[in-house]
Amino acid sequence: MNDLDLVRTMRADAPIPSQRRLDAGRERLLAAIGSSSPAGGAGRTPRRRFGGVRGMVLAGGVAAVAAVAVAVQVGVRPVTLNTTPAAESAKYTDLMVERAAFGWLPDGLRANGYVADRQGKEFFQVTAQEGKAAVTLTVYGRGKEPALPHLPGGVPGRRIPAEPVNGRPAYWIFQPDPNGQSSFELRWQYAPGGWADLEGNGLRGDGAELTRTAYRIAESATFGGARPIAMPLHVDGVPGGLTPKRAVLDKGAFGEVSALLEFIVTGPSDGMSITATKSDGTMGTGVSGRPGKSVPGRPRPNTKLNGHPAYRSPSLVHVYGVNGFDIRISASGSVLARLDKTGGVVGLFNRTTVLGLDETNWTTNPVN
Structure with a gap:
């Protein structure tokens, strides 16, 4: 099985075997x-x-941004949605090379x-x-x-x-x-x-x-x-000082089009993930068993964000049908605390530009 496998039976420092099926x-x-x-969000x-790569803190200088105008690209023209509180601007490079x-x-x-x-x-x-x-x-x-x-x-x-x-x-x-x-x-x-x-x-x-x-x-x-390998979204206002953990891009392998960016600070309980998955036109039905518990699978919408059906909680936002993609952002620990100063996970979604399914519109600078 390749590195898009998640086999949990091996020790952390050993390669996971090929699955052969x-x-x-x-x-x-x-x-x-x-x-x-991230832990503390949805698990x-x-x-x-293979256990993965040594984390490298790629955050550069931090500058305050007075207000961030957000766009979700429709066709080839971005459409401004709204503004969010001032957000940090930090440099993260070479996320997918x-x-x-x-x-x-x-x-x-x-x-x-x-x-x-x-x-x-x-x-x-x-x-x-x-x-x-x-x-x-x-x-x-x-x-x-x-x-x-x-x-x-x-x-x-x-x-x-x-x-x-x-x-x-x-x-x-x-x-x-x-x-x-x-x-x-x-x-x-x-x-x-x-x-x-x-x-x-x-x-x-x-x-x-x-x-x-x-x-x-x-x-x-x-x-x-x-x-650099282009990705189908651009996210502004990711806090500085995070360690890039993992980036994944699927351009049709196994019938999927999707992207993932993950960051951590000191461990798995302090992190953030941003996912874009090609929308299949359906919405999730998952509900939390009780307050504070994670939602299994894709969550059932409980609100709308910028006109899109969405599930919203303090640590997770899952928005359906944004320019051909479903967008999921989750955060936990100190990362969530820092995001809360600029609108939380919803604020980060509002600073996300989804570039559609046409790869010619994708960006090699997916963050900040």
């Missing part, structure tokens, strides 16, 4: 997008596969899913998925070789000898099966101190054909890029 693939990105919310966000890229891919596949994770051991991941076939490339932050994952059933992973990739050491974590097993995972050292994993699922061919496919993909992959 393509029918679970769609849940990978859905789980990354749909279940994210603690599960960690993503293409640290690794595919070269050659089998016919019909293209890169359409990305994860940048800064929890623990840093990694960037790109997925190409179509139908039952999926390929995922993961590059880790420079340093020690990542821990071996456990295999399905909790079996400890082991290094299976493999031919070098571009002359550098490599080994299989899960080797193509001569009987036609369609999954594999290959790890190699692409540079001194630099490690990468390549996973394949649902690809056609016998063991020898899948081995050739894996090596052709691995040998043509590139690393160390700095191209």
Whole structure:
């Protein structure tokens, strides 16, 4: 399973194993997008596969903004909605940068899913998925070789000898099966101190054909890029001093279009998440069991915000049908306290510009 999986059975510092079942693939990105919310809001966000990236505080200088005019873009012209209390302006850069890229891919596949994770051991991941076939490339932050994952059933992973990739050491974590097993995972050292994993699922061919496919993909992959990846929203007034935790972008992998930005301060109980998910035209029906408890699934609207059906609570806002997306913002702890000075989570929504489904309108500067 790739890094859009949320497997909770592993220790926090160990990689999570590949799931080897393509029918679970769609849940990978859905789980990354749909279940994210800081603790104290809608429940603690599960960690993503390889434990994640070392957090980096990217907040720059802070300047007061007298009033922020908010726009939700309709077509190509933003429409001003209203203003909110003065909000901080802090700089957060490189939230989603293409640290690794595919070269050659089998016919019909293209890169359409990305994860940048800064929890623990840093990694960037790109997925190409179509139908039952999926390929995922993961590059880790420079340093020690990542821990071996456990295999399905909790079996400890082991290094299976493999031919070098571009002359550098490599080994299989899960080797193509001569009987036609369609999954594999290959790890190699692409540079001194630099490690990468390549996973394949649902690809056609016998063991020898899948081995050739894996090596052709691995040998043509590139690393160390700095191209920013555009996202479908822009949010103003995110407080300074936060640590970017994770960014996820799905551009059609497993049938979804969605984006996620997460930030923390000192731990999971002090954080914020901002999610945009392509609207399916429906609204949630979830209700809280009792006051103070989180709402399961998508919440039932209890108000309207800027004309859109919405659910609103002190720590969570979920707004339906905003320029093609459903928007969810949650915050907790000290982050929520700081947001409350500028209108809370609703104020942050009012400072959000949703850029629609046309990727040519998306921005490489999603925050502030």
